[in-house]
């Protein structure tokens with residue numbers, strides 16, 4: 161996977177589970193893994209106290 165922020169490689173383990181948090185070693189951004197079948201996406205994990213706007 162590539163970091164959406166800085167395009168660095170992020171190692172995702174084959175047995176990584178959806179919802180797992182991975183961090184980019186280059187820029188330190190945190191992402192949540194979203195698995196959809198064989199597709200794996202990185203969703204930005206918001207760790208700051210932001211309102212999710214429900």
Ligand SMILES: [Zn+2]
Nearest residue numbers: 163166184187
């Ligand atoms: Zn990065």
